[in-house]
Amino acid sequence: xxxxxxxxxxxxxxxxxxxxxxxxxxxxxxxxxxxxxxxxxxxxxxxxxxxxxxxxxxxxxxxxxxxxxxxxxxxxxxxxxxxxxxxxxxxxxxxxxxxxxxxxxxxxxxxxxxxxxxxxxxxxxxxxxxxxxxxxxxx
Numbered sequence: 001x002x003x004x005x006x007x008x009x010x011x012x013x014x015x016x017x018x019x020x021x022x023x024x025x026x027x028x029x030x031x032x033x034x035x036x037x038x039x040x041x042x043x044x045x046x047x048x049x050x051x052x053x054x055x056x057x058x059x060x061x062x063x064x065x066x067x068x069x070x071x072x073x074x075x076x077x078x079x080x081x082x083x084x085x086x087x088x089x090x091x092x093x094x095x096x097x098x099x100x101x102x103x104x105x106x107x108x109x110x111x112x113x114x115x116x117x118x119x120x121x122x123x124x125x126x127x128x129x130x131x132x133x134x135x136x137x138x139x
Contacts, residue, residue, distance in 0.1 A: 007037025007049070024068075028060035082124045087132065092118050100132060109134050 014030035036053030040046075082102075087109070091099040098109045100122070109132040111118070112125050116135055125135035 004037045004040035007033050007040055007053075011037065024064055025061060028064055029057055031060060032057035080127060082127060082132070085124050086137065087122055087124060087134065089118070089120055089122055089134075098122075098134065100134070102132065107132050111135075 011030040011033035014026045014033060018024070018026035018030065032053040035056045036049040039049045039052050044052075085102070087100040087102045087107075089098045089100050089109070090106070093099070096111060098111075098118075100107050100109045102124075108130070109122075110128070112133055112135040119136065121137055122134040123137050124132050126133040
């Protein structure tokens with residue numbers, strides 16, 4: 001007795017669960033169940049149904065994994081809230097670095113470029129690790 005409808009019910013359940021997860025892996029398994037159900041509909045032996053479904057599941061999972069890896073987007077990093085903040089320079093060192101007061105602590109800082117003028121008040125234009133990068137105040 002062929003019970004292709006059990007494969008198709010399993011496929012429908014997998015599609016329904018997939019709609020709640022959104023990973024697409026369950027959709028691949030649903031397609032595999034549809035293939036196995038189609039083989040059962042045509043009277044193919046149960047073990048060939050299993051083999052056909054498993055083959056579709058393995059190939060589909062691999063292709064989906066490769067597609068996701070190729071089209072992966074890097075998550076946006078949170079905006080650096082320090083950028084644009086003013087700081088007071090306490091000391092300019094001979095090597096061009098500075099010691100600044102910011103958020104109640106002392107920080108090491110460097111100039112944005114060699115042509116940036118050294119001032120007592122500067123603005124943070126970026127960070128490099130725990131080091132602040134300073135630029136001139138906007139006019």
